[in-house]
Amino acid sequence: SQQGEEDPQALSIQEGENATMNCSYKTSINNLQWYRQNSGRGLVHLILIRSNEREKHSGRLRVTLDTSKKSSSLLITASRAADTASYFCATGGSNYKLTFGKGTLLTVNP
Amino acid sequence: EAGVAQSPRYKIIEKRQSVAFWCNPISGHATLYWYQQILGQGPKLLIQFQNNGVVDDSQLPKDRFSAERLKGVDSTLKIQPAKLEDSAVYLCASSSFGRLDGYTFGSGTRLTVV
Secondary structure (H helix, E strand, O other): OOOOEEEOOEEEEEOOOOEEEEEEOOOOOOEEEEEEEOOOOOEEEEEEEEOOOOEEEEOOEEEEEEOOOOEEEEEEOOOOHHHOEEEEEEEEOOOOOEEEOOOEEEEEEO | OOOOEEEOOEEEEOOOOOEEEEEEOOOOOOEEEEEEEOOOOOOEEEEEEEOOEEEEOOOOOOOOEEEEOHHHOOEEEEEOOOOHHHOEEEEEEEEOOOOOOOOEEOOOEEEEEO
């Protein structure tokens, strides 16, 4: 079963704009992670936020986590054409098992 | 450090045939995962190993899928016999036990069952 649900399923923006993707989940978590997948390739780990953290930054990425609402958001600022990919949230439990959502397909138009 | 190695990169087989995938994790990573990703969906965990022991195989279709991780290093995933619905990308990932880091994924094996 897939725990995380990303929203929207697809997002198309212009280069330079910000992109926001949301993730909701159902059960308690130890951590939440975001991954990027370019077409036909493996997943690349972007950022991890622990359940006791509320916000985390990494370069142009900003992740927030609201455990009371069981939701997270990923913000990519000043997007580039190279950011075009699918983005997945994954919830981590205490057994180091990750459960992925269905992903958001981001298209950044030059 | 070298990444997670997977082979083959692509495989086309007929239904009812058997197929095997190989994965070599990052050196020192005790935890190894096999995921199945059907087109347009997120990865689904098939099996999780800790060293050479199985931690979770609750979503592995055991009537046709099997996996092993001998000596706690590389791993093989086998499907026998394959069905059309097994067409997917099979991803291997590894992580360090006890460290809360992201997983490192291999490039995957794209399986097409015809």
